[in-house]
Amino acid sequence: MTDLAVASQGLTKRFGSQVAVDAVDLAVPRGAVYGFLGPNGSGKTTTIRMLLGLISPTAGGHDLLGAAMPDHAADVLPHVGALVEGPGFHPYLSGRDNLRRLDAADRTAEARTSGARIDAALDRVGLSAAAGKRYRLYSLGMKQRLAIAAALLQPRQLLVLDEPTNGLDPQGTREVRTLVGQLAAEGATVLLSTHLLAEVEQVCTHVGVMHRGRLVAQEPLAQLRSDAAPRARVLTDQPAEAARVLRTLGLTEIAESASEASGQLGAVAPEKVVASLVHDGVAVRGFAVEAPSLEDVFVRLTGRGFDVSG
Amino acid sequence: MSQADVRRRVSSRFLTSELRLIAVRRRNQVGLAALAAVPVVLAVAMKVASPEGPPDRGDGPNFFSQILGNGFFVALAALGVELTLFLPIAVSMLAGDAVAGEANQGTLRYLLTVPVGRTRLLAVKYAGIVMGAFVAPLTVAVSGLVVGLLLFGGGDVTTLSGTQIGFGTAVLRLLLICLYLGVCLSALGAIGLFLSTLTEQPMGATIALAMLTVTSWILGQIPQLDWLHPYLLTRHWTDFGELLRDPVSPGGLTPGLLSAGAYIVVFLSAAWARFAGRDVTS
Ligand SMILES: Nc1ncnc2c1ncn2[C@@H]1O[C@H](COP(=O)(O)OP(=O)(O)OP(=O)(O)O)[C@@H](O)[C@H]1O
Numbered sequence: 001m002t003d004l005a006v007a008s009q010g011l012t013k014r015f016g017s018q019v020a021v022d023a024v025d026l027a028v029p030r031g032a033v034y035g036f037l038g039p040n041g042s043g044k045t046t047t048i049r050m051l052l053g054l055i056s057p058t059a060g061g062h063d064l065l066g067a068a069m070p071d072h073a074a075d076v077l078p079h080v081g082a083l084v085e086g087p088g089f090h091p092y093l094s095g096r097d098n099l100r101r102l103d104a105a106d107r108t109a110e111a112r113t114s115g116a117r118i119d120a121a122l123d124r125v126g127l128s129a130a131a132g133k134r135y136r137l138y139s140l141g142m143k144q145r146l147a148i149a150a151a152l153l154q155p156r157q158l159l160v161l162d163e164p165t166n167g168l169d170p171q172g173t174r175e176v177r178t179l180v181g182q183l184a185a186e187g188a189t190v191l192l193s194t195h196l197l198a199e200v201e202q203v204c205t206h207v208g209v210m211h212r213g214r215l216v217a218q219e220p221l222a223q224l225r226s227d228a229a230p231r232a233r234v235l236t237d238q239p240a241e242a243a244r245v246l247r248t249l250g251l252t253e254i255a256e257s258a259s260e261a262s263g264q265l266g267a268v269a270p271e272k273v274v275a276s277l278v279h280d281g282v283a284v285r286g287f288a289v290e291a292p293s294l295e296d297v298f299v300r301l302t303g304r305g306f307d308v309s310g
Numbered sequence: 311m312s313q314a315d316v317r318r319r320v321s322s323r324f325l326t327s328e329l330r331l332i333a334v335r336r337r338n339q340v341g342l343a344a345l346a347a348v349p350v351v352l353a354v355a356m357k358v359a360s361p362e363g364p365p366d367r368g369d370g371p372n373f374f375s376q377i378l379g380n381g382f383f384v385a386l387a388a389l390g391v392e393l394t395l396f397l398p399i400a401v402s403m404l405a406g407d408a409v410a411g412e413a414n415q416g417t418l419r420y421l422l423t424v425p426v427g428r429t430r431l432l433a434v435k436y437a438g439i440v441m442g443a444f445v446a447p448l449t450v451a452v453s454g455l456v457v458g459l460l461l462f463g464g465g466d467v468t469t470l471s472g473t474q475i476g477f478g479t480a481v482l483r484l485l486l487i488c489l490y491l492g493v494c495l496s497a498l499g500a501i502g503l504f505l506s507t508l509t510e511q512p513m514g515a516t517i518a519l520a521m522l523t524v525t526s527w528i529l530g531q532i533p534q535l536d537w538l539h540p541y542l543l544t545r546h547w548t549d550f551g552e553l554l555r556d557p558v559s560p561g562g563l564t565p566g567l568l569s570a571g572a573y574i575v576v577f578l579s580a581a582w583a584r585f586a587g588r589d590v591t592s
């Protein structure tokens with residue numbers, strides 16, 4: 001299947017008795033910007049490590065760019081730019097020297113163009129001015145930017161970015177979003193692990209959601225949202241009353257706040273909800289039927305609990 | 311598929327980068343300076359004190375007594391002194407850092423995704439260690455030779471066989487001694503590379519390797535363990551004195567070279583077996 005940039009079959013990783021990644025079948029189409037979501041500890045980074053051949057799966061396998069991994073790692077990985085679990089560089093080398101080292105390690109990189117490519121990558125992440133500074137003096141966001149620059153040293157067909165916006169300022173976050181858009185426009189596939197759902201809504205074409213090691217959803221973004229059940233939202237100063245009406249009508253997952261009540265519509269017609277509210281004398285200030293936000297979908301898929309899955 | 315067009319060049323860029331990384335590191339520079347300082351301290355102390363008898367220091371060739379007569383022996387005495395601990399520690403620092411240091415800093419995962427093949431990574435890392443293993447004794451020798459000539463002058467050198475050789479020939483012998491010690495320390499480095507693949511804590515690997523050297527020296531002093539002595543890492547290190555006989559007996563260094571070769575083969579294989587399929591979770 002060469003129309004998939006990443007394809008895994010039953011990818012599983014066990015650490016001792018814990019199953020960190022459980023039979024994951026990833027399918028990232030070429031050209032997609034794939035948002036890889038999931039709560040802390042749900043197995044995103046572990047999956048990414050397996051994809052890149054850093055750890056070997058307990059079971060299952062995968063292809064990158066149409067070639068089986070890890071057998072073809074030497075052929076495939078030069079086309080893959082990666083950011084895995086935060087930046088990692090030599091503290092006593094400058095940012096530029098760190099990139100020089102990575103470029104020198106790459107047998108497919110041309111020595112002649114090295115300087116120009118490094119400068120271009122630094123420029124792309126806005127780090128040119130700090131390129132000569134020692135890495136240990138970098139701020140969190142500068143370190144993160146350098147890691148992104150390292151992924152961009154060569155033209156890539158696939159970028160695997162594990163939380164690239166971690167620690168970035170709002171401008172940086174926006175630049176990364178723009179960058180991801182540019183890379184996708186240039187034809188690259190991007191696998192983007194992130195916790196920023198607003199990011200995902202703006203840049204991703206596809207979404208995969210991990211929960212306790214399992215891939216619980218994988219769809220084009222638009223489909224994920226339209227599949228999700230629409231909710232009725234009532235703006236009112238009597239939210240308790242409104243919630244009672246919604247409940248009697250058979251709406252589910254009722255939520256109340258100070259100025260609104262909402263519930264999942266299910267089979268109930270919206271006009272019937274409005275009629276009932278008026279009939280029961282609830283003062284309705286506004287009414288809307290909304291597709292749930294990505295955040296709602298995410299919470300529905302992965303649960304409300306704050307505790308990480310151990 | 312466009313993967314086919316990837317051309318992998320045979321290039322020394324990564325090796326050069328590795329050597330540069332070792333060379334620019336402040337810690338390594340300070341370590342090398344410390345190695346070079348020992349002969350200076352030693353020569354000055356000898357000059358100031360002019361002791362009646364040579365200090366007693368184990369079973370190695372003893373060159374202290376001759377220092378006052380010829381500066382050449384400062385280099386030899388310094389090598390003998392530093393071989394027990396300082397040189398092994400220097401190599402331990404490099405070797406312990408090799409893989410564990412990259413893991414510790416998080417650079418290992420980025421090298422592997424470049425991609426650098428794991429075998430290639432070990433090869434380059436070991437090349438860096440070997441370079442250190444040769445540079446370290448050479449530094450001691452050069453420093454010792456310079457300070458020795460300055461304080462005590464040069465001249466013909468009396469060999470262990472009692473004959474005289476010219477100063478130029480003696481310096482050539484000194485170079486051969488450094489090369490021999492380089493091989494011995496490379497064997498130590500191979501063990502260090504292996505230890506370095508076992509942990510993400512470079513200091514742990516370094517200390518383990520230094521302790522292993524010390525233990526080897528100590529075991530070598532215990533007569534009841536003479537059955538073990540032929541296998542000890544440090545057993546033949548002091549054989550370098552063979553190069554100061556006249557004529558040099560070619561067989562004198564063979565056991566040391568064979569022993570070092572065996573250690574290198576065994577521990578490089580172990581490092582490879584350990585690292586090639588290991589999960590990199592750092
Ligand atoms: N080397 C390891 N040994 C044992 N357990 C591990 C190891 N690496 C990860 N785990 C466990 O696997 C699970 C998944 O971790 P992973 O890092 O993949 O989560 P994640 O989805 O990337 O989380 P986050 O959003 O916090 O980055 C966690 O429970 C973690 O403790």
Ligand SMILES: [Mg+2]
Pocket residue numbers: 044045046085162
């Ligand atoms: Mg993670």
